[in-house]
Amino acid sequence: xxxxxxxxxxxxxxxxxxxxxxxxxxxxxxxxxxxxxxxxxxxxxxxxxxxxxxxxxxxxxxxxxxxxxxxxxxxxxxxxxxxxxxxxxxxxxxxxxxxxxxxxxxxxxxxxxxxxxxxxxxxxxxxxxxxxxxxxxxxxxxxxxxxxxxxxxxxxxxxxxxxxxxxxxxxxxxxxxxxxxxxxxxxxxxxxxxxxxxxxxxxxxxxxxxxxxxxxxxxxxxxxxxxxxxxxxxxxxxxxxxxxxxxxxxxxxxxxxxxxxxxxxxxxxxxxxxxxxxxxxxxxxxxxxxxxxxxxxxxxxxxxxxxxxxxxxxxxxxxxxxxxxxxxxxxxxxxxxxxxxxxxxxxxxxxxxxxxxxxxxxxxxxxxxxxxxxxxxxxxxxxxxxxxxxxxxxxxxxxxxxxxxxxxxxxxxxxxxxxxxxxxxxxxxxxxxxxxxxxx
Amino acid sequence: xxxxxxxxxxxxxxxxxxxxxxxxxxxxxxxxxxxxxxxxxxxxxxxxxxxxxxxxxxxxxxxxxxxxxxxxxxxxxxxxxxxxxxxxxxxxxxxxxxxxxxxxxxxxxxxxxxxxxxxxxxxxxxxxxxxxxxxxxxxxxxxxxxxxxxxxxxxxxxxxxxxxxxxxxxxxxxxxxxxxxxxxxxxxxxxxxxxxxxxxxxxxxxxxxxxxxxxxxxxxxxxxxxxxxxxxxxxxxxxxxxxxxxxxxxxxxxxxxxxxxxxxxxxxxxxxxxxxxxxxxxxxxxxxxxxxxxxxxxxxxxxxxxxxxxxxxxxxxxxxxxxxxxxxxxxxxxxxxxxxxxxxxxxxxxxxxxxxxxxxxxxxxxxxxxxxxxxxxxxxxxxxxxxxxxxxxxxxxxxxxxxxxxxxxxxxxxxxxxxxxxxxxxxxxxxxxxxxxxxx
Numbered sequence: 001x002x003x004x005x006x007x008x009x010x011x012x013x014x015x016x017x018x019x020x021x022x023x024x025x026x027x028x029x030x031x032x033x034x035x036x037x038x039x040x041x042x043x044x045x046x047x048x049x050x051x052x053x054x055x056x057x058x059x060x061x062x063x064x065x066x067x068x069x070x071x072x073x074x075x076x077x078x079x080x081x082x083x084x085x086x087x088x089x090x091x092x093x094x095x096x097x098x099x100x101x102x103x104x105x106x107x108x109x110x111x112x113x114x115x116x117x118x119x120x121x122x123x124x125x126x127x128x129x130x131x132x133x134x135x136x137x138x139x140x141x142x143x144x145x146x147x148x149x150x151x152x153x154x155x156x157x158x159x160x161x162x163x164x165x166x167x168x169x170x171x172x173x174x175x176x177x178x179x180x181x182x183x184x185x186x187x188x189x190x191x192x193x194x195x196x197x198x199x200x201x202x203x204x205x206x207x208x209x210x211x212x213x214x215x216x217x218x219x220x221x222x223x224x225x226x227x228x229x230x231x232x233x234x235x236x237x238x239x240x241x242x243x244x245x246x247x248x249x250x251x252x253x254x255x256x257x258x259x260x261x262x263x264x265x266x267x268x269x270x271x272x273x274x275x276x277x278x279x280x281x282x283x284x285x286x287x288x289x290x291x292x293x294x295x296x297x298x299x300x301x302x303x304x305x306x307x308x309x310x311x312x313x314x315x316x317x318x319x320x321x322x323x324x325x326x327x328x329x330x331x332x333x334x335x336x337x338x339x340x341x342x343x344x345x346x347x348x349x350x351x352x353x354x355x356x357x358x359x360x361x362x363x364x365x366x367x368x369x370x371x372x373x374x375x376x377x378x379x380x381x382x383x384x385x386x387x388x389x390x391x392x393x394x395x396x397x398x399x400x401x402x403x404x405x406x407x408x409x410x411x412x413x414x415x416x417x418x419x420x421x422x423x424x425x426x427x428x429x430x431x432x433x434x435x436x437x438x439x440x
Numbered sequence: 441x442x443x444x445x446x447x448x449x450x451x452x453x454x455x456x457x458x459x460x461x462x463x464x465x466x467x468x469x470x471x472x473x474x475x476x477x478x479x480x481x482x483x484x485x486x487x488x489x490x491x492x493x494x495x496x497x498x499x500x501x502x503x504x505x506x507x508x509x510x511x512x513x514x515x516x517x518x519x520x521x522x523x524x525x526x527x528x529x530x531x532x533x534x535x536x537x538x539x540x541x542x543x544x545x546x547x548x549x550x551x552x553x554x555x556x557x558x559x560x561x562x563x564x565x566x567x568x569x570x571x572x573x574x575x576x577x578x579x580x581x582x583x584x585x586x587x588x589x590x591x592x593x594x595x596x597x598x599x600x601x602x603x604x605x606x607x608x609x610x611x612x613x614x615x616x617x618x619x620x621x622x623x624x625x626x627x628x629x630x631x632x633x634x635x636x637x638x639x640x641x642x643x644x645x646x647x648x649x650x651x652x653x654x655x656x657x658x659x660x661x662x663x664x665x666x667x668x669x670x671x672x673x674x675x676x677x678x679x680x681x682x683x684x685x686x687x688x689x690x691x692x693x694x695x696x697x698x699x700x701x702x703x704x705x706x707x708x709x710x711x712x713x714x715x716x717x718x719x720x721x722x723x724x725x726x727x728x729x730x731x732x733x734x735x736x737x738x739x740x741x742x743x744x745x746x747x748x749x750x751x752x753x754x755x756x757x758x759x760x761x762x763x764x765x766x767x768x769x770x771x772x773x774x775x776x777x778x779x780x781x782x783x784x785x786x787x788x789x790x791x792x793x794x795x796x797x798x799x800x801x802x803x804x805x806x807x808x809x810x811x812x813x814x815x816x817x818x819x820x821x822x823x824x825x826x827x828x829x830x831x832x833x834x835x836x837x838x839x840x841x842x843x844x845x846x847x848x849x850x851x852x853x854x855x856x857x858x859x860x861x862x863x864x865x866x867x868x869x870x871x872x873x874x875x876x877x878x879x880x
Binding site for chain 1: 444445446447449470473475476479480481482483484487490505507508509510511512513514515516519531532534536538539542544546553557560561562566567570572577579581583593594
């Protein structure tokens with residue numbers, strides 16, 4: 001993409017309404033624009049990040065055997081009356097009356113609707129286990145929306161719902177999501193730590209929050225230093241196998257929120273205990289028959305007897321993650337995107353647009369990068385070199401490939417790694433090799 | 441995907457609530473489920489089709505130079521007061537009051553919001569032309585929603601908005617969308633014919649509807665037989681060139697809705713004139729300064745003078761297309777998906793699940809198809825052969841690869857083309873070659 005033809009409305013000044021760094025940087029980098037309190041448009045750069053996050057979430061859900069559907073945003077109120085949550089939910093639910101005076105609502109979550117889909121469609125134990133997920137916009141009418149997309153009112157969530165014949169099988173479904181979540185965050189360059197959690201208004205017996213560490217996190221957490229070296233992506237995982245030993249192994253490493261942490265009883269030696277700030281990026285629940293029982297979601301068991309199914313639900317805040325990743329990965333100059341979620345792979349910076357040699361070298365590199373499958377943002381505008389560097393540092397693409405008149409006279413370009421700031425002068429071919437190598 | 445692990449709740453009987461064939465077939469094939477009047481869940485098979493359609497739309501928008509963003513579903517009412525449409529829109533607009541008593545609405549379209557984004561972000565003629573699009577759920581509170589996803593209340597729409605410095609450039613933007621639309625529908629296996637249209641509530645000077653021919657279409661249309669042989673995909677198109685000659689060439693072929701058609705004045709010889717039923721699947725508008733003027737969307741021109749930008753908008757009903765394609769492509773037995781939008785490429789039918797040789801051959805073919813990048817639905821259930829054939833005809837995958845005990849004893853399988861019904865017995869290798877050949 002040529003910057004001259006792109007829509008990247010960056011902002012120089014720090015927006016006064018933004019209290020946290022991710023909100024500031026998303027506004028400044030032209031990723032989002034507020035349309036109303038807690039409601040955002042995703043501008044081209046932000047949209048690309050959102051899609052990358054969504055795709056990683058999708059691939060890991062699919063890998064774990066979940067099946068994608070798409071439920072609507074607007075739901076009938078009657079559905080929520082069957083579970084008893086219509087009156088319980090309070091003012092956070094956006095309630096709507098349609099032209100025929102029917103009570104509707106903008107879905108804050110989908111336990112009721114998916115249970116109803118299951119109830120009317122699935123009849124036999126043979127069809128279990130089943131895990132259905134969707135990635136859809138939700139609305140929660142927060143009394144005080146803030147922190148940009150971290151606590152918006154309209155937000156994109158992945159929610160999965162598992163259906164099983166018994167508690168053992170339900171636990172296996174829970175474990176598949178547990179491992180899928182670890183993989184999902186790791187692929188985004190995040191270290192997410194599962195912590196036992198309250199089940200809150202969703203209800204149920206078993207629940208974990210996934211919390212990433214970031215200096216600007218909303219809550220305090222404690223964990224064993226072993227968490228910091230752990231790498232789930234190194235493990236070959238067979239989702240058809242029993243994952244309980246793996247889950248137990250992960251959970252054997254201590255981690256607790258400040259509410260759950262008790263210094264007197266903590267099993268971790270003081271020199272191994274880390275205290276940090278954390279941001280919640282996912283929450284999984286096993287809640288048994290809480291919804292299936294009142295809504296009559298049963299299947300015929302092996303002997304024809306009706307069995308009320310065991311359920312769990314599994315949420316990831318997709319739009320929230322865009323902010324959370326920035327909280328975990330930024331510096332003074334701006335965002336530092338992990339490779340897997342970067343809006344473009346490479347910033348190609350032409351230090352003197354209009355100079356025949358610089359232009360020719362850039363066009364050549366731009367074409368070669370495209371051919372190699374690298375998404376490139378080509379800074380081909382007539383802004384000053386300083387302005388271009390500042391913008392590229394702000395938007396945080398993993399690599400900057402810098403072409404200037406002095407270097408190009410000697411057949412050299414400069415390759416800068418955004419994360420480390422390391423700059424190396426090299427030939428065009430060397431730069432191409434570095435950028436297109438498997439390791440990225 | 442193994443059918444035994446999939447969620448495909450097909451229905452044998454014709455649902456009484458469905459008046460048109462696409463609605464009947466989408467319900468019967470387990471593609472969608474109604475959650476409220478005009479509001480649908482997309483079940484796994486339907487979701488796959490929706491995503492295929494969306495992706496084709498996206499690729500052609502990108503090819504034509506449009507840039508993707510994502511605006512929220514909920515909009516503040518004040519925005520619509522600036523254009524004067526808040527009061528005009530009537531009961532089709534879903535109006536919402538939030539917890540702080542602010543007037544909100546579920547966006548039926550996005551002219552106001554995109555104009556506001558443009559107004560606050562783009563300052564110079566150098567940033568033009570600009571075309572921003574998004575693919576987002578909309579809501580129109582139809583008084584009588586019907587025909588399934590063809591006339592739903594919550595529906596997925598691609599809407600693009602172009603911004604230009606003058607009328608000539610705006611016409612060029614219009615032409616790019618015109619050609620992109622022709623390509624979009626052609627890639628989905630549809631013949632969409634552009635027809636001059638009223639601009640209606642959007643307003644403006646120039647407008648075309650894109651109408652596909654289907655026996656069950658909602659309106660009567662007339663066209664030159666030349667349309668039936670036309671193939672836009674055969675033409676190499678350079679979106680950077682002047683597309684006016686190409687657009688003129690397309691528009692030189694006669695086509696008119698029954699309201700616009702006048703038999704006495706029709707320029708087409710009677711033997712070349714075709715009368716058919718049509719379904720609208722897209723609508724493009726050039727409306728000049730209708731929104732930019734009241735909303736103050738100006739840029740600095742070449743001499744610094746403020747110029748009110750010229751705008752157009754361009755809609756494609758993404759969810760509607762799922763129904764429209766079925767209206768245009770089905771038979772007595774069910775849906776007949778065009779290859780490009782089929783939910784899976786191949787149905788692998790095991791006529792005797794449990795038979796060691798059939799199972800082994802199917803597993804082998806399933807693995808080879810996956811390796812070749814073909815999406816396969818493997819009918820591995822214990823249903824009867826007749827039930828499997830009926831289901832596979834109903835859901836309409838382009839190819840059925842049938843493995844039975846008699847054939848496999850001789851190393852043969854049967855390959856059926858859903859569209860023609862043609863069945864050919866051949867070796868496993870021949871079948872693989874046919875299925876993985878470029879021509880599909």
